[in-house]
Amino acid sequence: MKIRELTVRYGKFNAVDHVSLNVPPGSAVGLVGESGSGKSTLARAVAGLVPSRGTITGIDRSKVQMVFQDPYSSLNPRMSVGLSIAEGLGPRMRRTARRTEVERLLDLVALPAAAADKYPRELSGGQRQRVAVARALAAQPDLLIADEITSALDVSVQGAVLNLIRELRTELGLSMLFISHNLAVVRYVTDTVAVMRAGRLVEAGTVDEVIGAPQHPYTRSLLDAVPRLIHS
Ligand code: ADP
Numbered sequence: 001m002k003i004r005e006l007t008v009r010y011g012k013f014n015a016v017d018h019v020s021l022n023v024p025p026g027s028a029v030g031l032v033g034e035s036g037s038g039k040s041t042l043a044r045a046v047a048g049l050v051p052s053r054g055t056i057t058g059i060d061r062s063k064v065q066m067v068f069q070d071p072y073s074s075l076n077p078r079m080s081v082g083l084s085i086a087e088g089l090g091p092r093m094r095r096t097a098r099r100t101e102v103e104r105l106l107d108l109v110a111l112p113a114a115a116a117d118k119y120p121r122e123l124s125g126g127q128r129q130r131v132a133v134a135r136a137l138a139a140q141p142d143l144l145i146a147d148e149i150t151s152a153l154d155v156s157v158q159g160a161v162l163n164l165i166r167e168l169r170t171e172l173g174l175s176m177l178f179i180s181h182n183l184a185v186v187r188y189v190t191d192t193v194a195v196m197r198a199g200r201l202v203e204a205g206t207v208d209e210v211i212g213a214p215q216h217p218y219t220r221s222l223l224d225a226v227p228r229l230i231h232s
Pocket residue numbers: 010015033034035036037038039040041042
């Protein structure tokens with residue numbers, strides 16, 4: 001996917017301001033920046049959920065899936081896990097094939113087949129986020145956008161969800177836009193990273209370049225916010 005000069009306006013204010021960014025097929029690009037920098041707005045524009053100016057090429061918008069911060073609000077509480085995931089499969093599949101595919105997707109996100117009969121309230125936050133990922137994968141997306149998917153989780157389960165994302169990348173060769181305000185989290189999942197500030201990209205490059213030799217003072221301040229990164 002190639003994003004060129006993407007701009008999203010809210011009134012007179014550019015929440016995303018002439019952003020250009022590439023997500024080559026099969027690659028995972030991290031998008032980092034403090035709260036309010038425009039990351040989610042950019043994601044919504046890519047998914048076609050908000051109007052934007054500029055161009056987005058090399059991607060079919062109907063093949064973009066998003067996973068959000070709060071899995072509790074993105075899953076229907078009255079729908080079983082199995083039904084929620086099956087919904088992502090689309091209408092043209094027989095019942096037995098759906099059941100098999102739901103089980104395959106649950107297995108892919110390291111949940112037991114029995115989870116299909118559970119309801120979101122019966123699951124932990126980490127398990128719910130796995131369901132949200134499975135539901136997104138059911139649609140066989142060409143691009144998965146993960147927007148702060150570990151930010152609402154207990155620290156104890158964040159690592160497991162990040163590991164899952166890493167495994168899925170390797171296993172499925174997913175193209176991914178991985179968004180977080182936390183550079184340490186982004187670094188764990190992606191090889192390249194773009195840094196956003198007040199609607200603009202201030203720098204982009206490989207994780208080693210951006211973290212090893214940040215060009216912009218803003219990136220340095222993001223790094224200072226995660227001091228253990230510098231020593232790891
Ligand atoms: P981030 O995801 O990086 O925290 P957002 O994309 O959510 O940032 O927000 C970027 C800016 O756009 C913020 O200043 C936010 O207040 C503003 N904003 C987001 N959504 C809307 C909206 N629907 N209407 C008006 N302003 C918005």
